[in-house]
Amino acid sequence: MAISRRHFLKGLAASSAAALIGQSLLVRTAQAAVSAEGTWRMAGSHWGAVKALVKGGVVADIKPFEKDKYPTDMINGIKGLIYNPSRIRYPMARLDWLKNRQHSDRKQRGDNRFVRLTWDEALDLFHEELERVQTTYGPSGLYAGATGWRQTGQFHSCGSHMQRAVNLHGNFVSKVGDYSTGAGQVILPYVLGSTEVYDQGTSWPLILENTKTLVLWANDPYKNLQVGWNCETHEAYAYLEQLKARVAAGDIKVISIDPVQTKTQGYLGCEQLYINPQSDVAFMLALAHTLYSEQLHDDTFLNTYTLGFEPFIAYVMGKGDDKIEKTPEWATPICGIDSDQIREFARLLAADRTQLIFGWAIQRQQHGEQPYWAGAVLAAMLGQIGLPGGGISYAHHYSSIGVPATNASTPGGFPRNLDPGKVPVHNNTDFKGASRIIPVARWIDCILEPGGKLQYNGSEVTYPDIKMSIFSGCNPWHHHQDHNRMKRAFYELETVVTIDYSWNATCRFSDLVLPACTQFERNDIDVYGSYAKRGVLAMHQLVDPLFHSRSDFDIFTDLCRRYGRHNEYTQNKDEFQWLKELYDDCRKANEGKYEMPEFEQFWKDGYVDFGPGENWVRHASFREDPEVNAVGTPSGFIEISSRKIGSYGYDDCQQHPIWMEKTERSHGGPGSDKYPLWLQSVHPDKRLHSQMCESDEYRATYAVQGREPVYLSPADAKARGISDGDVVRVFNDRGQLLAGAVVSDHFPTGVIRIQEGAWYGPTDASIGALDTYGDPNTLTLDVGTSRLAQAPSANTCLVEIEVFDGPVPPVTSFGGPRLVDA
Numbered sequence: 001m002a003i004s005r006r007h008f009l010k011g012l013a014a015s016s017a018a019a020l021i022g023q024s025l026l027v028r029t030a031q032a033a034v035s036a037e038g039t040w041r042m043a044g045s046h047w048g049a050v051k052a053l054v055k056g057g058v059v060a061d062i063k064p065f066e067k068d069k070y071p072t073d074m075i076n077g078i079k080g081l082i083y084n085p086s087r088i089r090y091p092m093a094r095l096d097w098l099k100n101r102q103h104s105d106r107k108q109r110g111d112n113r114f115v116r117l118t119w120d121e122a123l124d125l126f127h128e129e130l131e132r133v134q135t136t137y138g139p140s141g142l143y144a145g146a147t148g149w150r151q152t153g154q155f156h157s158c159g160s161h162m163q164r165a166v167n168l169h170g171n172f173v174s175k176v177g178d179y180s181t182g183a184g185q186v187i188l189p190y191v192l193g194s195t196e197v198y199d200q201g202t203s204w205p206l207i208l209e210n211t212k213t214l215v216l217w218a219n220d221p222y223k224n225l226q227v228g229w230n231c232e233t234h235e236a237y238a239y240l241e242q243l244k245a246r247v248a249a250g251d252i253k254v255i256s257i258d259p260v261q262t263k264t265q266g267y268l269g270c271e272q273l274y275i276n277p278q279s280d281v282a283f284m285l286a287l288a289h290t291l292y293s294e295q296l297h298d299d300t301f302l303n304t305y306t307l308g309f310e311p312f313i314a315y316v317m318g319k320g321d322d323k324i325e326k327t328p329e330w331a332t333p334i335c336g337i338d339s340d341q342i343r344e345f346a347r348l349l350a351a352d353r354t355q356l357i358f359g360w361a362i363q364r365q366q367h368g369e370q371p372y373w374a375g376a377v378l379a380a381m382l383g384q385i386g387l388p389g390g391g392i393s394y395a396h397h398y399s400s401i402g403v404p405a406t407n408a409s410t411p412g413g414f415p416r417n418l419d420p421g422k423v424p425v426h427n428n429t430d431f432k433g434a435s436r437i438i439p440v441a442r443w444i445d446c447i448l449e450p451g452g453k454l455q456y457n458g459s460e461v462t463y464p465d466i467k468m469s470i471f472s473g474c475n476p477w478h479h480h481q482d483h484n485r486m487k488r489a490f491y492e493l494e495t496v497v498t499i500d501y502s503w504n505a506t507c508r509f510s511d512l513v514l515p516a517c518t519q520f521e522r523n524d525i526d527v528y529g530s531y532a533k534r535g536v537l538a539m540h541q542l543v544d545p546l547f548h549s550r551s552d553f554d555i556f557t558d559l560c561r562r563y564g565r566h567n568e569y570t571q572n573k574d575e576f577q578w579l580k581e582l583y584d585d586c587r588k589a590n591e592g593k594y595e596m597p598e599f600e601q602f603w604k605d606g607y608v609d610f611g612p613g614e615n616w617v618r619h620a621s622f623r624e625d626p627e628v629n630a631v632g633t634p635s636g637f638i639e640i641s642s643r644k645i646g647s648y649g650y651d652d653c654q655q656h657p658i659w660m661e662k663t664e665r666s667h668g669g670p671g672s673d674k675y676p677l678w679l680q681s682v683h684p685d686k687r688l689h690s691q692m693c694e695s696d697e698y699r700a701t702y703a704v705q706g707r708e709p710v711y712l713s714p715a716d717a718k719a720r721g722i723s724d725g726d727v728v729r730v731f732n733d734r735g736q737l738l739a740g741a742v743v744s745d746h747f748p749t750g751v752i753r754i755q756e757g758a759w760y761g762p763t764d765a766s767i768g769a770l771d772t773y774g775d776p777n778t779l780t781l782d783v784g785t786s787r788l789a790q791a792p793s794a795n796t797c798l799v800e801i802e803v804f805d806g807p808v809p810p811v812t813s814f815g816g817p818r819l820v821d822a
């Protein structure tokens with residue numbers, strides 16, 4: 001193994017991959033034969049199922065899997081993801097932590113000075129720290145709940161490996177919810193009876209056939225369907241292509257409600273309805289007002305399928321506590337849409353079959369529960385929920401939702417929990433009165449206020465006193481808001497361990513860093529087509545783990561060895577035995593439904609296809625019979641008002657949807673006199689969050705003077721003397737960053753965009769340090785959406801921007817740590 005690494009380092013071709021890999025199944029199935037022309041092998045990623053040309057032990061080329069007719073451009077970044085200077089080469093420890101451990105100077109965290117370790121040293125340290133924290137503080141001292149967008153592959157799913165291994169050692173604090181849909185997944189079960197956000201949606205063919213007006217509300221599917229939770233095959237794009245043709249023919253009207261001209265809008269050639277950021281609920285209430293005043297709402301639907309319309313409509317009509325009638329004239333100054341246009345739009349929605357399709361960014365803001373709830377109320381007033389091409393969806397921009405899905409069973413994964421009846425080495429369940437589970441986006445609050453109380457979804461959370469954190473398959477120094485606040489919290493942590501394959505900012509702020517390999521350096525299986533469940537893919541190992549990296553499975557097997565639990569961890573199975581078992585279980589579950597060959601044949605073929613999927617209509621069974629197929633709300637009906645939520649007594653999430661002003665809002669809202677620009681940190685067009693930012697050549701295709709782009713309107717640029725291509729400073733009271741200006745008329749005055757996932761690269765470790773590359777979470781606000789969901793509010797954020805004068809500091813984000821001697 002070491003030979004191949006050295007060969008790679010020198011840029012020489014390794015002699016024979018087969019010889020180096022040894023007696024693996026790759027060899028058994030002759031997949032690893034190395035010839036001058038190389039071999040094409042099947043692989044998979046969030047960006048798509050792909051085929052990779054492996055030549056001389058190196059990944060030389062990537063092309064789409066033949067079933068992927070609409071591959072994303074991002075597969076051109078994959079080679080650079082494998083081979084780049086930010087790959088973690090060895091296990092490493094932060095200099096002062098290695099010397100002083102829990103007594104280290106934590107203010108040095110972020111200065112990026114690290115010492116190289118051997119695997120044995122690193123895993124011994126990891127084990128010692130687990131022991132120390134369990135015996136000194138108990139399970140409430142350890143947070144191992146954070147996981148995220150681990151690479152595809154059901155077996156190697158790295159969060160499960162970390163959590164199973166740590167579970168075998170002792171208990172720990174975990175999390176509930178996620179950053180994607182934190183508000184939506186909590187509010188919608190009260191309203192529509194399920195999370196909706198992760199549920200299958202009405203099939204695209206039925207939408208194309210039946211819908212007359214399609215509203216994309218805060219939604220950019222053409223951009224966001226490029227990635228999927230599993231190995232994507234991008235079939236939704238075939239339907240977007242048909243939609244484009246229907247729009248051109250005038251058969252379907254598509255309207256994008258968005259402050260920005262989106263990529264989808266440009267592709268479809270559809271209309272944009274401009275709206276001021278964060279003001280959608282005011283607009284929705286005015287739409288409800290018009291529908292009701294003009295008797296355009298569906299009384300029969302409301303009476304048959306919903307509860308609690310009366311208090312809501314009383315509030316809209318000015319009979320609520322605030323005595324304000326939510327007329328279009330009331331809404332206009334808030335949402336920026338002319339009152340006549342509001343009325344016309346309400347009439348259009350009621351005129352024919354209307355499908356509302358929401359994106360998720362709109363609930364990633366303060367009071368993010370409200371637009372989802374108000375959207376459901378509008379859909380209920382229109383009375384089309386459960387009809388093909390009508391009603392509401394919260395997910396058609398995600399992971400092939402809406403592509404007709406098969407009924408196939410898909411492969412399971414490596415278990416994250418202990419096997420039944422097993423207990424950890426330290427079976428201490430005393431959390432000292434603190435909660436065992438915290439809302440995911442509140443972990444920084446928790447570290448800053450141990451013992452503090454938090455209202456969450458009808459219960460009270462008591463913050464544990466966390467001393468050690470472990471991160472695997474996530475990058476909190478991209479995903480969490482307000483990095484300068486995070487620095488303060490990290491002063492309180494004694495030990496931070498990160499397992500990743502790239503030296504991102506989370507590694508920089510850790511004490512112990514372990515190098516995992518990428519999914520291209522191990523064997524795995526996964527479903528392809530994400531929610532459409534189109535088939536099972538063999539993810540063949542392409543090359544050896546680079547440098548000293550290892551698979552998460554190998555890393556945690558060896559950690560468990562240190563406390564005698566390695567056999568329990570692996571269940572005495574190696575990688576291939578696991579893959580075969582996961583496949584065989586799946587094959588068995590599909591017996592009589594879908595034909596699947598023996599594992600060996602599947603592995604050789606590279607995939608097994610389940611054939612076409614079936615059309616389906618969301619909420620149709622409820623519409624058919626609301627008694628028998630009641631939705632999962634407390635009453636079984638759609639709840640326009642919720643007694644349950646009302647009983648919590650929260651002022652920031654009351655018993656029906658209401659308009660609430662935000663802490664920060666542009667276009668005349670609070671804070672806009674000092675910081676007039678709304679910063680939206682949407683999901684990147686050419687990355688998956690922070691993944692692939694390290695892919696140097698690919699990054700160069702969009703970076704501006706080596707910095708992350710910040711998009712702004714011509715008017716805002718002109719007012720500040722900013723030209724396209726300038727390095728600019730974006731700032732507010734929370735932080736400051738450098739970015740490269742892209743002046744674009746897709747952006748209105750008062751709105752700027754920096755895509756999330758840009759690698760944080762501060763000039764030094766201090767609080768307030770300038771971020772040299774442009775991570776928007778240097779600037780975002782770290783507050784919960786409300787007491788109900790406590791979800792992140794990244795899109796509630798105001799800033800100012802100026803030309804940066806003075807010498808521009810180099811970007812510090814990439815290229816790994818500063819190696820020093822102990």
Ligand SMILES: Nc1nc2c(c(=O)[nH]1)N[C@H]1C(S)=C(S)[C@@H](COP(=O)(O)OP(=O)(O)OC[C@H]3O[C@@H](n4cnc5c(=O)[nH]c(N)nc54)[C@H](O)[C@@H]3O)O[C@H]1N2
Binds near residue numbers: 180518682756780
């Ligand atoms: N401002 C702002 N912030 C946001 C958002 C926003 O819209 N605006 N969006 C939020 C949302 S929706 C999300 S989902 C989060 C995403 O947050 P994350 O899931 O934390 O983001 P990723 O960049 O995908 O981080 C995954 C990390 O796992 C590593 N990794 C991948 N595969 C493996 C593996 O096999 N083994 C190991 N050990 N590591 C691996 C990758 O290298 C990467 O560093 O960000 C959130 N943050």
Ligand SMILES: Nc1nc2c(c(=O)[nH]1)N[C@H]1C(S)=C(S)[C@@H](COP(=O)(O)OP(=O)(O)OC[C@H]3O[C@@H](n4cnc5c(=O)[nH]c(N)nc54)[C@H](O)[C@@H]3O)O[C@H]1N2
Binds near residue numbers: 218226681688
């Ligand atoms: N290419 C790519 N695709 C992805 C991802 C990725 O990283 N890259 N990440 C995946 C993940 S984990 C997730 S969670 C989803 C995220 O999916 P979303 O959260 O839906 O996506 P975003 O791109 O953040 O935002 C979508 C649109 O919302 C608009 N918007 C923002 N605020 C408002 C508002 O107040 N009002 C209105 N009307 N519109 C608003 C934005 O202008 C943008 O056009 O995407 C998934 N798909």
Ligand SMILES: [Mo]
Binds near residue numbers: 180181
């Ligand atoms: Mo997400």
